[in-house]
Amino acid sequence: MRSNSEEAEFLYEPSILKKLDFGKARTKFEPKISAAQPGAGLLVRPLSSDDYDKGFIQLLSQLTKGGDVSRQDFLDRFASMKRCANTYYVTVIEDTHLGRVIGSATLVVEQKFIRNCALRGKLEDVVVNDSYRGKQLGKLIISTISLLAEELGCYKISLDCKDQLVPFYTSLGYLREEGNANSMTIRF
Amino acid sequence: MRSNSEEAEFLYEPSILKKLDFGKARTKFEPKISAAQPGAGLLVRPLSSDDYDKGFIQLLSQLTKGGDVSRQDFLDRFASMKRCANTYYVTVIEDTHLGRVIGSATLVVEQKFIRNCALRGKLEDVVVNDSYRGKQLGKLIISTISLLAEELGCYKISLDCKDQLVPFYTSLGYLREEGNANSMTIRF
Numbered sequence: 431m432r433s434n435s436e437e438a439e440f441l442y443e444p445s446i447l448k449k450l451d452f453g454k455a456r457t458k459f460e461p462k463i464s465a466a467q468p469g470a471g472l473l474v475r476p477l478s479s480d481d482y483d484k485g486f487i488q489l490l491s492q493l494t495k496g497g498d499v500s501r502q503d504f505l506d507r508f509a510s511m512k513r514c515a516n517t518y519y520v521t522v523i524e525d526t527h528l529g530r531v532i533g534s535a536t537l538v539v540e541q542k543f544i545r546n547c548a549l550r551g552k553l554e555d556v557v558v559n560d561s562y563r564g565k566q567l568g569k570l571i572i573s574t575i576s577l578l579a580e581e582l583g584c585y586k587i588s589l590d591c592k593d594q595l596v597p598f599y600t601s602l603g604y605l606r607e608e609g610n611a612n613s614m615t616i617r618f
Numbered sequence: 619m620r621s622n623s624e625e626a627e628f629l630y631e632p633s634i635l636k637k638l639d640f641g642k643a644r645t646k647f648e649p650k651i652s653a654a655q656p657g658a659g660l661l662v663r664p665l666s667s668d669d670y671d672k673g674f675i676q677l678l679s680q681l682t683k684g685g686d687v688s689r690q691d692f693l694d695r696f697a698s699m700k701r702c703a704n705t706y707y708v709t710v711i712e713d714t715h716l717g718r719v720i721g722s723a724t725l726v727v728e729q730k731f732i733r734n735c736a737l738r739g740k741l742e743d744v745v746v747n748d749s750y751r752g753k754q755l756g757k758l759i760i761s762t763i764s765l766l767a768e769e770l771g772c773y774k775i776s777l778d779c780k781d782q783l784v785p786f787y788t789s790l791g792y793l794r795e796e797g798n799a800n801s802m803t804i805r806f
Contacts, residue, residue, distance in 0.1 A: 490732050497734025507735045514702040540726055544678050546685025547695045580806045588803040596800055604802035613801040614792035615776040618768045
């Protein structure tokens with residue numbers, strides 16, 4: 431257990447989320463919501479070091495094998511991501527009434543030498559709690575990540591997905607570029 | 619310009635390349651070569667801080683827009699990657715007779731919370747100088763990166779590529795997984 435003297439901290443500076451211009455989002459929201467105004471009782475913010483107790487790992491287990499992650503495992507990974515400056519932007523939606531994390535997506539910013547030492551974004555590990563359907567929260571968290579990548583100076587953002595999700599991501603502005611849309615994998 | 623008092627350093631610990639077991643490579647080499655024994659006059663090693671003067675940026679310009687990268691830009695990016703511990707594994711092939719970098723590929727190791735705080739590898743920015751064809755060097759650098767990802771504990775390694783490269787990567791063990799092989803992109 432953490433002692434009360436330790437204060438929760440954010441994985442990245444939260445103020446950047448307020449800057450995002452949802453007028454530039456590549457989809458329409460009806461009703462209009464944004465990272466700054468996600469709807470009553472909801473908050474879009476960076477992952478916090480106290481999100482272990484707000485159900486973050488249980489939420490991820492809806493996505494894939496969450497595994498048996500202890501509080502210390504979570505805090506160690508959080509600290510390791512934070513040490514890797516300007517790289518990990520795990521972004522969550524909290525139901526502030528319940529104090530529970532109900533959505534999450536991650537922007538990973540990769541540093542390159544090509545393209546004049548460019549930055550390139552990757553969208554990873556998108557999940558919204560099933561019981562919050564119909565609130566545009568999938569669109570909201572993905573658009574937040576996309577706008578964040580642009581705000582941070584990435585020249586592109588990309589993702590890998592299953593066939594069944596292609597229409598959804600297309601509706602959010604992602605393209606399977608002709609002749610250049612193959613994701614290939616070796617599993618160990 | 620760097621002063622003579624500054625010594626060149628590697629982006630990551632070179633000894634890990636000697637550990638890689640090319641018996642586990644998912645392709646055959648004829649004649650047999652490996653990261654430890656790449657052939658006469660060739661050396662496989664981590665990117666070094668003096669590779670700007672060995673033509674590293676010019677090599678990348680064969681791949682895409684290299685941009686106008688100064689020595690200081692290169693050194694800044696090198697230092698920034700190195701600060702991001704256990705993440706960037708830019709790996710090069712040097713022609714030791716000429717003192718030139720003639721091949722490069724990058725492993726980016728991404729930290730996750732899913733799958734019990736797993737690591738996942740990405741293969742990026744593969745290039746071999748055109749005039750070194752027929753020496754299996756593309757196979758060599760990609761197999762090096764793949765084995766390195768496994769050695770570092772990644773649960774998978776993936777890449778995005780153009781249609782025309784699918785057969786090549788298939789021959790090296792990469793799969794377009796059925797129903798799960800879409801790379802989608804927004805460019806800014």
